[in-house]
Amino acid sequence: MKEKRIYEDLSPLLNKARITLIVVEVVFILLLFCFWKIQVLDHNKYWKQSEANRIREIVLPPQRGLIMDRHGEILATNIASFKASIIRENCQDFEESCQNISQLLEIEQAVLKERINKYKDLPLFQPIVIKDNLALDEVSRIEAHKMEFPELIIQSEPKRSYPYKSLAAHVIGYLQEISREEMEDLYKERRQGDLVGKTGIEREYEIRLAGKGGRILEIVDSVGRRIDEMSKVNPVPGQDITLTLDFKLQKRAEELLKDREGAVIVLRPDTGEILALASFPTFDPNKFINRFTPEEWLTLLQSSEFPLENRAIRGLYAPGSIFKLTLALGALESNVVNEWKTYYCSGSTRIYGHPFACWFKGGHGSMNLYEGIRNSCNIYFYQLGKMMGIEEIAHYARELGFGAKTGVDLPGEKVGLVPDPDWKKRVRQEPWYPGETISVSIGQGPITVTPLQVTVYTALIANRGKKVRPHLVHEKTSAERKEGVVDIRETSFEKVIRGMWKSVNDGGTGRAARVDGFNVCGKTGSTQTISTATAEKLGKKSKIVKTHSWFTGFAPREDTEIVVTILVEYGGMGGATAAPLARELFELYRKDNDR
Amino acid sequence: MIDRNQLRNIDWVLIGLLVLNSMIGVAFIHSSSDYIPGNYALKQFFWILVSLVALLLFLSVDYRFFVAYSLYFYIIIVFILAGILLFGRLTAGAKSWIVLPFFQIQPSEIAKITVILVIAYIFSDYKRDYLSIGQGYLSSVIVFIPVLLIALQPDLGTALTYVPILLAAFFLAGLGKKTIIIFLILALLAGIVGWNLFLQEYQKERITTLVSPEKDPLGAGYHTIQSKIAIGSGGFLGKGYKRGTQSQLRFLPARHTDFIFSVIGEEFGFIGVITALLFYFLFLARLFQSVTKSRDRAGVYIIFMVAVTITFQFCINVLMTIGLFPIAGVPLPLISYGGSSLLTNYIAVSLVLNIKMRRFVNV
Numbered sequence: 019m020k021e022k023r024i025y026e027d028l029s030p031l032l033n034k035a036r037i038t039l040i041v042v043e044v045v046f047i048l049l050l051f052c053f054w055k056i057q058v059l060d061h062n063k064y065w066k067q068s069e070a071n072r073i074r075e076i077v078l079p080p081q082r083g084l085i086m087d088r089h090g091e092i093l094a095t096n097i098a099s100f101k102a103s104i105i106r107e108n109c110q111d112f113e114e115s116c117q118n119i120s121q122l123l124e125i126e127q128a129v130l131k132e133r134i135n136k137y138k139d140l141p142l143f144q145p146i147v148i149k150d151n152l153a154l155d156e157v158s159r160i161e162a163h164k165m166e167f168p169e170l171i172i173q174s175e176p177k178r179s180y181p182y183k184s185l186a187a188h189v190i191g192y193l194q195e196i197s198r199e200e201m202e203d204l205y206k207e208r209r210q211g212d213l214v215g216k217t218g219i220e221r222e223y224e225i226r227l228a229g230k231g232g233r234i235l236e237i238v239d240s241v242g243r244r245i246d247e248m249s250k251v252n253p254v255p256g257q258d259i260t261l262t263l264d265f266k267l268q269k270r271a272e273e274l275l276k277d278r279e280g281a282v283i284v285l286r287p288d289t290g291e292i293l294a295l296a297s298f299p300t301f302d303p304n305k306f307i308n309r310f311t312p313e314e315w316l317t318l319l320q321s322s323e324f325p326l327e328n329r330a331i332r333g334l335y336a337p338g339s340i341f342k343l344t345l346a347l348g349a350l351e352s353n354v355v356n357e358w359k360t361y362y363c364s365g366s367t368r369i370y371g372h373p374f375a376c377w378f379k380g381g382h383g384s385m386n387l388y389e390g391i392r393n394s395c396n397i398y399f400y401q402l403g404k405m406m407g408i409e410e411i412a413h414y415a416r417e418l419g420f421g422a423k424t425g426v427d428l429p430g431e432k433v434g435l436v437p438d439p440d441w442k443k444r445v446r447q448e449p450w451y452p453g454e455t456i457s458v459s460i461g462q463g464p465i466t467v468t469p470l471q472v473t474v475y476t477a478l479i480a481n482r483g484k485k486v487r488p489h490l491v492h493e494k495t496s497a498e499r500k501e502g503v504v505d506i507r508e509t510s511f512e513k514v515i516r517g518m519w520k521s522v523n524d525g526g527t528g529r530a531a532r533v534d535g536f537n538v539c540g541k542t543g544s545t546q547t548i549s550t551a552t553a554e555k556l557g558k559k560s561k562i563v564k565t566h567s568w569f570t571g572f573a574p575r576e577d578t579e580i581v582v583t584i585l586v587e588y589g590g591m592g593g594a595t596a597a598p599l600a601r602e603l604f605e606l607y608r609k610d611n612d613r
Numbered sequence: 614m615i616d617r618n619q620l621r622n623i624d625w626v627l628i629g630l631l632v633l634n635s636m637i638g639v640a641f642i643h644s645s646s647d648y649i650p651g652n653y654a655l656k657q658f659f660w661i662l663v664s665l666v667a668l669l670l671f672l673s674v675d676y677r678f679f680v681a682y683s684l685y686f687y688i689i690i691v692f693i694l695a696g697i698l699l700f701g702r703l704t705a706g707a708k709s710w711i712v713l714p715f716f717q718i719q720p721s722e723i724a725k726i727t728v729i730l731v732i733a734y735i736f737s738d739y740k741r742d743y744l745s746i747g748q749g750y751l752s753s754v755i756v757f758i759p760v761l762l763i764a765l766q767p768d769l770g771t772a773l774t775y776v777p778i779l780l781a782a783f784f785l786a787g788l789g790k791k792t793i794i795i796f797l798i799l800a801l802l803a804g805i806v807g808w809n810l811f812l813q814e815y816q817k818e819r820i821t822t823l824v825s826p827e828k829d830p831l832g833a834g835y836h837t838i839q840s841k842i843a844i845g846s847g848g849f850l851g852k853g854y855k856r857g858t859q860s861q862l863r864f865l866p867a868r869h870t871d872f873i874f875s876v877i878g879e880e881f882g883f884i885g886v887i888t889a890l891l892f893y894f895l896f897l898a899r900l901f902q903s904v905t906k907s908r909d910r911a912g913v914y915i916i917f918m919v920a921v922t923i924t925f926q927f928c929i930n931v932l933m934t935i936g937l938f939p940i941a942g943v944p945l946p947l948i949s950y951g952g953s954s955l956l957t958n959y960i961a962v963s964l965v966l967n968i969k970m971r972r973f974v975n976v
Contacts, residue, residue, distance in 0.1 A: 031785050031913045032905055038784075038917070039901040042924055046894050049928075050887065052935055056845045057883040064845025071842065072858045239862040 073248065074143065074238045077209070080229030081176055083256035085190055085219060087265040088291075092181060094190055094220070099177035100152040102160060103145030104134060108169035108242070115169055122163060122170075123149050123156065137210055143242075145171055147211050178213070178220075178307050184300040186268050188328035189261070189292075189428070189490060191218020192303035194315070207231070213307065218328075219259065219490060221429045229256030261490050262291035270606050271296040274599045279323060280567075280586040281330040281469040284603055287477035287572060287581050290486040292426070294603070295470075297329040331424075331431040334466040335585060338543030339394045339527075339592065340568050341415075341461030343479065343514055346387055348414035349402045350510040357387040357513045363397035370452045374400055377544070391517025392526035394542060396460050403459025408450060411458060412438040417504050419485075420467050424474045426488045434471060437464040462546060473583040476570040478504060479518075480539075480578040482511040515539055519575055522597075530597035531571055533604045540571020540600065542592030564588040569596035573604050580607050622970045623672070624903070630896040631947070631962050635661050635955065637889060638873065638948035644855045645868035645876045646950070653869050653950050660952040664959035671963040675971060679964070680737065680911050683730035687755070690724045694762040701766075719953035721763045721771045726960050728775060729918045731755050732782045737911035744786040749796075752782055769816060770942030777925035781918045816939075836866045837936040844878035844886075844935060851882030869950045871942060875934045889948075896947075897924050903965050912968035919961040923947075 056064065085094035102123060109115040116134075120127040130148060137146045152160075152172070160172055178193050193213040201208060205224070208214065214228070215221035232253035237246040264284075271282040275298035284294035306315040318326050327333065349355045365381035367374055376382065376396040382389070390398035403411060415421060421436035435441070437458060439450035457463035467475075470488060477486050483503045518539035521528040528540040544565040567589030572581040582600045589595035639661070643654035671679075679686070697711060697720065710717040732752050756779045764772040783796075808817070843859035852858065857879035859865045865872055865879075877885050900920035907913045923946045930945040932938035944951050946958050 028907070028910060028913055030787075031910070031917075034785055035901055035904040035913070035917050035920075038921065039898060042897060042901070043894075045928060046890055049890060049931060052937070053844070053878065053883055053886045056841060056935055057847055057878065057886065058849055060845050061848040064842045065848065067842045068846035068859055068864075071839075071864050072862050237858075237862070240864040245862065 070141065070143075071240075072237050074236050074242070074244075076234040076236065078232035078234065078251075078253045079175060080231055080253035081255040082178060082229065083227040084258040085227075086258065086260050087263045087268070088261065088293075089265060090260070091265040093186055093261070093263075093265075095179050095181060096176040097179045098174055099150065100157050100172055100174050101147050101150035102152060102156075103147045103171050103173060105143060105145050105169050105171060105242075106134070107142040115167075119148070119167065119170060122160065122167070125149060140210070145173070150175075151177065180303050182269075183302045183304060185272060186261075186263060186295070187218075187300050187303050188297040188330065189218055189263065189295050190303070191215055191220035191222075193220055193307050217326075217429060219261065219428070222427050223259055223491065227256040227259060230254040259491055262286075262293065262492060263295070263490065264293040264610075266610060267294040267603060267606060268296065270294075270603060272298070272300070274584075274602060275586075278586050278589065279329070280584070280589065281333060282585075282599070282603070283330050283469055283473040283581075283583045284607070285473050285477055285488055285581045285583075287480045287486060287578050290477070290488045291492065292488050292490050293580065293607075295330050295490070297327070297333075299323050299325040301325045328428070328430070329585070329587075330469045331426060331428055333468060333585070334432055334434055335469070335566055335568075335587075336463070336465060336545040337420075337461040337467045337472060338545030338566070338568055339461060340472055340475075340541050340543040340570055341465065341467075342391065342394065342399045342459075343475075343518070343541055344415050344418055344420075345399050345402045345406065345411065345459055346391060346514050346517065347418070347479075347506055347510050348406055348410060350387070350513060351414070351506050352406065352410060354405045355387065355402060360384045360386045361390075361398050361401045363395050367397055367400065369400060369404060369456050372453050372456075374456055387513060388517045388520055391514065391541065392520040392524060394521070394527045399459045400456050403455055404452075408438055408455045408458065411455065412436050414506075415465070417506065418475050418478060420465075420471055420475065424468075424470050424488050426470060427490055431470070432468055434467045435464060461543060469583050469585045472568070472570050472585075473581055476541075476572055476583065477581045479511055479514060480572040480581060482508045482515075515575060518571065522571065527593040528569065528571065528597050530593055531569060531600045531604065533573065533601055533608060536604055536608050537574040537576075538571055538601075538604055539573065539575050540569060540597070542597055543568030543570075544590070544592045547588070564590050565592075567595035568592045569600045571600055571604075573608075579611070580604070618973070619970045622972070624899070624966055624969050627896075627899045627903070627962065627966060627969075628668075630892070630899055631959070632661070632665075634892055634896055634947045637877075637892065638945075638950070640854075641873050641876050641880075641948065642869045642950045644857075644880060645860045645865075645873065647855075648861070656952070657950050657955070660955050663952070664956045667956060668959045668963040668966070671960055672967050672970065674967075676912065676915070676964055676967040677909075679730050680734050680915075683727060683734045686727040687731045690720060690727045691758055691762070693720045694724060694759055698762055698765055717953075719771075719951075721759070721766070721768060722953040722957040723960075724759045724763075725775065725778065725922065725957055726964070728756055728759060728778055729915060729922070729961070729964075732778060732918065733911045733914040736782055736786055736914050737909070741787075743789040744783055744792055746792070748786070749783070749792060752779060767813070768942070769812075773929070773941055774922065774926050774943060777921050778918050781921035782914060785914060785917055836872070836940050837933075839864045839866065840872050840875040840934045841936050843872075843875040847879040847882040847885075849883045851878075851880050851885050854880055856880060870944055871930065871940070871949060872934055873949050874931055874945055878934070893927060897927070900962070900965060903969055906969040906972050908968075908972045912972075916965050916968060919965055923958060923961070 082096055084092055086092050104119065106112065116127055116130055120130045125148065133148050134146055140146065157172060160170060180190065194216045196205065196208055196212045196214045200214060205214060215224040220227065230253060232251045234250045235248040236244050237248060238244055267284050271284065271294040275282055275296055278298055280298055282294060282296045283292065285292050301318050350357065362384050363376050363382040365376050365379045382393050382395045385393065385395045385398040415436045421434055423431050423433055442448055442450050454463050458465050474486060474488055483506055485502050485504060518541055520526050522532050522538045522540045527542040531538050531540050544567060546565050567586040569592050570583040572578045582603045584596040584599045586595050639654050639657050642657050646653040701710065710719055732755060735748060735752055756775050760772045760775045839859060843857060843865050846859065855861065857876060859879050860868045860876045865875055868876055877889050897920060900916065904913050904916045907916060926943055926946045929938055929941060929943045933940055944954050946954060
């Protein structure tokens with residue numbers, strides 16, 4: 019037995035052990051390569067991930083600037099509101115979470131998932147807002163179930179509020195969630211879920227109002243407990259903005275438009291300050307300053323009355339008789355007529371073989387420039403137009419500001435159209451017919467203008483040719499302001515103004531705008547929206563048979579203080595509908611500024 | 614008992630490497646757990662002292678005694694395993710602990726020693742070139758019984774560490790082509806049956822997320838991802854002792870147990886990893902080389918099985934930390950916190966020392 023042990027040959031076993039050790043050596047060398055790859059080659063990637071793990075960024079939203087009227091009345095402010103967000107990192111089971119949260123917050127599951135999916139590219143630890151403008155009972159309900167929903171957090175955020183609801187809604191505009199395009203082009207520092215101004219002053223002065231967000235970087239552990247603060251940048255609050263609007267005039271302007279469709283603008287012609295700018299129908303922007311109720315907004319957007327459109331700067335209308343002032347100025351300036359030259363109005367006439375009627379079927383008789391403006395006589399202006407020709411008319415129309423933006427500090431202003439043969443050839447591929455010149459002479463035909471353009475045009479006349487840029491926010495630097503004078507003699511303006519004065523104060527078409535002792539000068543307009551023939555077919559019942567009703571005017575005649583423009587869609591005759599509304603504003607202004 | 618000659622033959626280098634690696638463990642257990650209650654580093658140090666005493670006690674008895682009576686030890690331990698399965702308390706979702714007044718013990722770790730001894734006993738007189746079918750079945754059954762009992766606890770990770778014992782024995786005994794094929798088929802069948810009947814859903818997930826851990830970063834892949842982030846963010850030089858953000862801020866799971874190697878990687882970087890691998894390799898190499906110092910076949914088997922088992926566990930654990938092996942709950946021998954595992958490994962090394970020490974003794 020002993021011998022046997024001594025001679026036992028263990029060498030095959032020992033060889034196998036040696037081979038195994040070699041294999042182990044190889045395995046260790048391979049392990050080294052693996053660690054080299056992870057720790058040295060891929061170090062940066064993992065370093066970033068470990069930093070992202072431990073560092074949490076808390077965004078500190080800045081307070082948005084207030085918007086006030088010229089006397090400091092607050093038109094847009096901020097109030098506290100609560101929003102609920104989900105942190106996907108803290109979900110035990112995402113599907114289950116969605117199901118429970120949808121019950122807790124009473125959101126349909128599909129809707130909830132859609133909201134979360136929109137931000138699925140965000141890192142998992144970043145909260146995604148799933149419901150905002152929480153009611154107090156919702157807040158308390160979530161707080162009560164806090165332990166069951168570690169993935170749900172409630173944050174307070176300042177919410178925009180417009181205390182006077184729809185007042186000046188078109189001027190102020192509203193906020194909505196930032197779009198991808200805006201984030202890429204306009205506001206690179208902003209992030210998904212931020213609310214930004216979409217229109218009006220909120221949009222135009224977004225950067226100034228918004229301020230700058232701050233942030234806290236803090237070190238957290240795996241369950242999100244804060245361990246230490248790394249750095250803190252305080253938010254810079256947005257600047258307050260004082261508008262040129264006058265609260266009282268604005269309020270009255272909107273009251274006047276109630277139940278109508280149209281626009282009202284009140285402007286200081288010397289400075290260009292807009293005292294009131296109203297568009298009707300209107301909307302309450304409070305109703306859709308949250309992230310998730312686009313229905314309200316979409317309904318408004320698709321409404322046939324276009325309440326979201328700011329008619330004052332985006333509504334395009336034929337100027338009608340208001341345009342006659344352009345003809346008068348142009349004809350005087352180019353010496354086509356002098357103010358005493360008369361034409362006879364018998365109620366209708368034939369030009370270029372076509373019949374053209376005056377609005378007053380009985381005829382005005384013999385008309386000079388003053389009487390032509392006072393009575394808004396079509397026949398008189400047909401003659402001026404015929405003599406001036408379309409090129410000359412278009413020239414003076416442009417000189418007086420039509421066919422170009424007024425430069426108001428609101429987004430989306432439209433330019434309108436001053437037609438001429440070039441335009442017709444280019445757009446309609448047709449030659450200009452001489453008959454069209456006759457239509458344009460009384461502000462009909464393809465010509466379109468915005469109510470604001472009309473206001474600025476009237477201001478220009480009141481200024482005796484001095485240009486003005488309308489604005490809502492007073493800029494300290496006047497570099498941007500449109501300066502200079504138009505190339506028309508002051509005497510021509512005086513003559514036209516005399517006609518406008520007669521129109522209001524001497525029993526003319528604008529007599530309903532007369533205010534005792536305030537020397538209102540003005541011009542009415544009633545623009546056909548369909549041809550006379552069609553109108554006769556439809557009869558008087560249909561709404562669209564009625565003309566758009568214009569009035570634009572200023573007061574007093576010398577050292578003018580305000581310009582008022584009224585447009586009422588389908589309002590009927592300008593003198594009957596628009597002029598009385600203008601009178602109310604002149605009166606209100608005069609009462610408040612009585613020295 | 615030990616005589617003077619034998620004392621001179623004690624492999625102090627092996628003991629030194631054993632303690633060195635254990636102390637590295639204590640250092641990193643301290644780094645990764647001193648901010649949580651439990652005094653883990655101190656406990657581990659205490660366990661090292663206990664294990665050293667056990668190591669010396671086991672040295673005093675000739676290993677051939679253990680081999681000769683191995684079957685009795687084996688039967689006892691199988692009963693204990695069956696007992697805790699029937700009467701044990703659930704701890705962390707598994708019945709694997711015997712709870713004693715001051716500490717707990719995991720019989721599933723200690724059982725490894727008895728399995729190694731029984732296998733050595735079976736193969737000690739085996740001198741053919743190839744493994745016989747009978748011996749193959751016998752040793753398989755010997756391993757399978759405790760593996761089944763442990764898998765039912767359920768503690769699949771520990772059960773897994775028994776597999777290399779059997780493979781090591783078969784490898785030494787020599788495998789014919791036929792046997793290899795039979796075992797491959799059996800393994801495949803076991804795999805299929807196991808996957809469908811025994812593996813829990815979370816265990817299956819761990820295996821599937823091995824392929825793409827990013828698919829479910831908060832679920833099954835979380836541990837793997839956090840571990841890789843810890844190791845990768847350590848870079849070349851590491852973040853410094855007790856300054857690893859992944860471990861200190863608890864993003865890394867099981868920091869002082871299964872993922873302790875990630876802590877080494879994060880806090881001491883690639884340099885630390887090289888050093889740890891080197892010390893460990895020296896220890897394993899010393900074990901493997903010890904086979905030449907055995908005077909008999911049983912000794913060779915014991916030393917080889919011990920070396921392979923520890924190597925296998927080490928590799929599984931390290932591969933797990935870098936996402937190349939599913940998370941199986943296999944601790945890093947000597948380094949991870951855990952008394953039972955430490956004691957088992959010390960006793961195993963004690964057997965190796967025992968064999969080397971008695972190479973010249975003729976009885």
